Amino acid sequence: MIHKKLIVCLAFLIPVTVFAQVNYNQQFFNAKQLFREGKYNLAMEGFKPLIPYAANNQYSEYASFYYALAAHNQGYMAVAKDMFNQLKSLHPNWDKMDEVNFWLGKIYLDGKDYFQGLKILSSIKDKKMEKEINALKTKALMPITDIETLKMMREEYPKDEIIGKALVGALAKDMANKDSRTMLESMITQYNLKRSDYFPETPKTIYKDTYAVSVLLPFMVNTLDPTPGRKRNQIVLDFYEGMKLAADTLAKQNIKISLRAYDTDRSVEKIKTLLKTDELKNSDLLVGPFFPEENKPIQDFSLENKINVFNPFSNNSDVIGTNPYAFLYQPSIETMGKKSGEFMASHARKKNCIVFYGTSRRDSLLAATFVDKAREKGLKVLGSHRITKETLPKIVSTLATATEYDEYKYAKQFTLRKDSLGGVFVASDDALIYTKVLGAVDTRGDTVTVLGSEDWLEQTALELDKYSALPVAFIAPNISLPNNPHLAAFIRKFIKVHGRTPSLYSKMGYEFMLFTGNQLKKNGAYFQDGMNKEKAINGYLTQGFNYQFSRDNQLIPFIRFKNGGAVLVDKR
Incomplete structure (x- = not known):
């Protein structure tokens, strides 16, 4: 790249008498032909003698332009930028200056020097180039996710719709932020955009007497031994035991849950077979999976059949992707x-x-x-x-x-x-x-x-x-504080049923089922809109939940240990 710059500089040091002997017409024609054939390196060499101004050289501006364009096409962005800027400096009144500014603006945008690129593109006067300029800006600005950068661009160019729509896209990815949601609503109206493209819309909710909750987890029933020792999938077994106990608690509150367990056997093929059944298609809520490789068929099934699904264990937002029916029980x-x-x-x-x-x-x-x-x-x-x-x-x-x-x-x-x-x-x-x-x-x-x-x-x-x-x-999103009276009641109940103290995952299953069961009762099978209206939802064993404009739990408690017990320090 430095070598190419040096070539340009040296061109100006060669005595003009040398160029007096150049056949400018033939030289330009030959270089232009090499350019058309895509032989950009040779074309640069051909245009180079035509760049310096001479009385009988009518090609100085064109040679400079094509030299810069040939450098650009080879990826020599610094050389191209320098030559375009030199052309602007030496020939500011050239009638093709809009073309120069277009390519110079592109180089700056491609290099992520957005403000300089926009400034140069805004100086172009030819309205016929508007379509190409808009395409250039769209490609460069739409991937930007930094909201503050886009806000600064919008302040400088308030009437630029492409900048506005790029900001809309970035705001839509920051829905957990109240200010971002408010600004997004305003801009959707301003640009007459389709609201459902940014705020996922679910069907009108359905209320039922009994809600079917289908649990798709690797219970591994065929491999379980009857001994009381810890099993390989003890986490799954404990979680489901907690869910069953919660379903019993909900029934006493007149919240009827038909809890259905499906053993996935840690097999993607088994899951695909299960998902073909009419019984699963009639679910009101899916729970699972446990292993990442099992996720795609369940997400596809959820989206196709418009059934909400909760992954109870994962913190990975990739698990739910763009599926508006998918949620993480854990914070991402x-x-x-x-x-x-x-x-x-x-x-x-x-x-x-x-x-x-x-x-x-x-x-x-x-x-x-x-x-x-x-x-x-x-x-x-x-x-x-x-x-x-x-x-x-x-x-x-x-x-x-x-x-x-x-x-x-x-x-x-x-x-x-x-x-x-x-x-x-x-x-x-x-x-x-x-x-x-x-x-x-x-x-x-x-x-x-x-x-x-x-x-x-x-x-x-x-x-x-x-x-x-x-x-x-x-x-500590799953922590149960020792002074919580509900915790003591749950432990007593669990010991009475199972003859042992509950594990963390038993508590998680219990809390999860109480939370989702109450949401189904209160807001119906499509509980999204109801959760969007509540910033904080009280927990039973934990500090609670916040799914307002989010599909993972946004409420996170922070604890310390004092005198051997957990103490809440803060929650956000």
Whole structure:
């Protein structure tokens, strides 16, 4: 690329007497023919002698233009941009300047220098080029998702419909934000757009005496042994036991649920066979699946038959895609990251933080969304570190590299000085990572806030009472606080029926069925519109739910441990 620029510069250093001998007509014709044949490199060489101005050279402007265009067609964007700008500078009154500005504007837009590109395109006077300009802007602007960037463009060009519609598209992807929804409604009216293209519309809701809830999970009945020991699919069995107990509770409240269990056997083919049955087509709510590979046929079935479906376990928003009938019972990874960024910005004593995350896609996305929101809320992110088994020591070296010791050889000062750090966000459930972080923070002994996941509490890497002594908070959408009277009643009931204490997944199943059962009773089979009208829905065992203009749970509680028990710190 630098070499090509040099060629252009050198052209101006060659004495004019050399060019006096050039047959300008023949030279231009030959170069133009090479250009037409797609031999752009040779064409550039042919146009080069015609670029400098001479009294008998009528092709200077055209040669400059085609030289730049040939460079563009070969991907030499910097060379093309420089030559187009030179052409504008040396020949500002050329009658083909609109063409120059079109290509220059394209180069800037393709390079994501949107404001410069729009400025140049706005200077084009030829109305016949409007269609091509609009196509160019549409291709460049529609993929933009940053709402603030598009708002700035709209302020500068308030009458530009393409910018407006690009903003509409970005707002539609931010429906959980009230301000975005309000602005979207206004712009849909302004541009006379079809509302259903942006606000998914479901059929008019249906109320019934009894609602059929079909559970598609790998119960693996044929492989279960009769012994009381823990089964491979114990999570699924516990969850369904909780659902059954909740259905019994709902029946006593005159909410009738016909709970139907279908064993998927962890087989996509088995699921496809089940989905062909009329019984499943008459469901009011589908629950499942458990494994990612089983998701597509269930989503396709839900969309085709207009049946709402809840995935009770996944945080991955890709699971529900664009299906307006699909929901996550859990908060999505993006929601957890954003709400965690807000929490840290509000609760960290110092306005800076460090992020550690694992190697999975989930961890990377969680960390990235946290970082974006934390920065938006005014936190300075000092570092975001991907941790592998090989780089595990980086946690201690970052947080707890000692520089001073007391008389007992205990660290009293560190490279990252005490009380200089506000928070540490750990976007991983890998015990190797979070125990290293907690150990390093414990060594520091300062006021840093560590934020992690409630899933840590289900692991045995640390005793629960250890968390009371550490400055750690948890993202806890499924937590049941010990002072909740409903929790004690549920535990008593579960023990009476099953002869053992309930697991976390039994509690989840119970809460899930109570939540969806009440939504069916209150808002009918298509409960979306009803949920859109409520910002917060009280939970029974948990802190509750928020599905307002969202298809994952937007309400996230944050807890700490004090005196061996969970205490609510905040919910967002």
